[in-house]
Each structure stands twice: as C-alpha cells, then as structure tokens.
Amino acid sequence: GAGVSQSPRYKVAKRGQDVALRCDPISGHVSLFWYQQALGQGPEFLTYFQNEAQLDKSGLPSDRFFAERPEGSVSTLKIQRTQQEDSAVYLCASSYSTDTQYFGPGTRLTVL
Amino acid sequence: QKEVEQNSGPLSVPEGAIASLNCTYSDRVSQSFFWYRQYSGKSPELIMSIYSNGDKEDGRFTAQLNKASQYVSLLIRDSQPSDSATYLCAVNTGTASKLTFGTGTRLQVTL
Numbered sequence: 001g002a003g004v005s006q007s008p009r010y011k012v013a014k015r016g017q018d019v020a021l022r023c024d025p026i027s028g029h030v031s032l033f034w035y036q037q038a039l040g041q042g043p044e045f046l047t048y049f050q051n052e053a054q055l056d057k058s059g060l061p062s063d064r065f066f067a068e069r070p071e072g073s074v075s076t077l078k079i080q081r082t083q084q085e086d087s088a089v090y091l092c093a094s095s096y097s098t099d100t101q102y103f104g105p106g107t108r109l110t111v112l
Numbered sequence: 113q114k115e116v117e118q119n120s121g122p123l124s125v126p127e128g129a130i131a132s133l134n135c136t137y138s139d140r141v142s143q144s145f146f147w148y149r150q151y152s153g154k155s156p157e158l159i160m161s162i163y164s165n166g167d168k169e170d171g172r173f174t175a176q177l178n179k180a181s182q183y184v185s186l187l188i189r190d191s192q193p194s195d196s197a198t199y200l201c202a203v204n205t206g207t208a209s210k211l212t213f214g215t216g217t218r219l220q221v222t223l
C-alpha cells in the first residue's frame with residue numbers, strides 16, 4: 001500500500017530563491033500536517049489541513065512560508081526568498097482523523 | 113521549560129537487555145501519546161500509541177503512561193542492534209491536533 005510521498009527528496013536553493021515542496025498523503029486521509037525538523041531536534045509543527053481547509057498555521061515561522069491543499073489531497077509548502085535558517089528537513093504527515101499520524105520520507109532543503 | 117522533554121542520550125544498552133526510554137510533558141490536558149522511531153537520515157516511524165494510564169504491550173515494546181506524573185515511557189525488551197535509532201516522544205493535546213515532539217533519545221544497542 002502507498003504511504004505518504006514527498007517530492008523532491010532533496011532540494012538545494014540559493015539564498016533568495018523560492019521553493020515548492022509537495023506532499024501526497026495516504027489515500028483517504030483527511031488530515032495533513034507539515035513539520036520542520038532541524039538537525040538533532042524533534043519535528044516542529046508548521047501547519048495543519050483538514051481536507052482543503054487550513055485549520056492551524058500557527059507554526060509557520062514567517063510570512064515567507066505558505067501552504068495550500070486546494071482539492072483536499074495533495075499539499076504544497078512554499079517558501080519564498082529562502083534564507084539559510086530555512087535549511088532543514090520538511091516532513092509531511094497524514095492521518096485519517098487527527099490522531100495517529102504517518103510521516104512521509106521528508107524533503108531535505110539546503111539553502112546556500 | 114520545553115513542552116515535551118527527553119534525555120538526548122546516547123543511551124547504551126547491551127544486546128538482549130531492556131532499554132528504558134523516558135519522556136515528561138507539561139500540558140496536563142494532553143490526551144494522546146506516541147513513540148516514533150527515527151533511523152539516521154530517515155523519517156519518523158510510529159511504533160506505539162497510548163491513551164490511558166497503565167501499560168500497553170506490543171511485541172517487544174511496552175509503553176507506560178502516568179498522567180498524574182505527566183510521564184510516558186517506552187521499554188524495549190531483548191534489545192537488538194537494529195533497535196539502535198533515535199526514539200521520539202510525541203504528545204497530542206487533542207484540541208490542537210498537532211503533535212509536539214521531544215528532541216529524541218538516541219539508543220545504541222551494543223554487541
């Protein structure tokens with residue numbers, strides 16, 4: 001069975017470039033979460049969707065970060081004008097309800 | 113004070129021994145508790161969930177929850193080298209849906 005997939009797996013961006021990270025949740029999962037994981041740290045919550053509605057974006061670190069899930073399935077996390085401090089692994093998780101979350105492989109973003 | 117606290121380790125145990133991993137949390141309304149295993153360079157993999165006080169066993173893994181003490185633990189019996197990984201404790205308050213993670217405990221199982 002297909003799990004959560006993310007693309008690209010690795011992204012290198014020059015400082016100031018815009019990037020878009022994609023997440024395909026497990027089929028039928030209504031809840032979708034984005035987390036940011038810095039090296040040696042646990043994942044930190046960024047934002048949460050239930051179907052197409054973004055119900056919580058309290059973890060987005062700045063207005064350079066934007067997420068969408070227009071049809072309630074695939075989600076895109078966009079980071080504008082990337083900075084070096086944005087370098088991290090971006091993890092997507094999905095859940096049938098809002099409880100047990102299953103993680104994708106992540107996108108490792110390196111900003112030079 | 114961090115919302116979810118774990119000892120970063122490394123915790124070193126010999127093969128065949130019991131590994132005991134601990135986690136404390138600060139939000140008393142927390143409802144759901146999870147242990148994820150994360151191998152180096154990989155994403156978190158769910159290994160246990162627990163919702164009520166007491167013990168929950170699944171194979172070699174036992175999760176223990178004490179809400180009065182705001183304490184969650186994970187026991188791994190008959191530890192194997194393949195158990196060597198970082199173990200992340202995660203808490204869901206229910207109202208916010210998001211998971212709050214600790215920094216993880218690195219476990220090393222030695223031959």
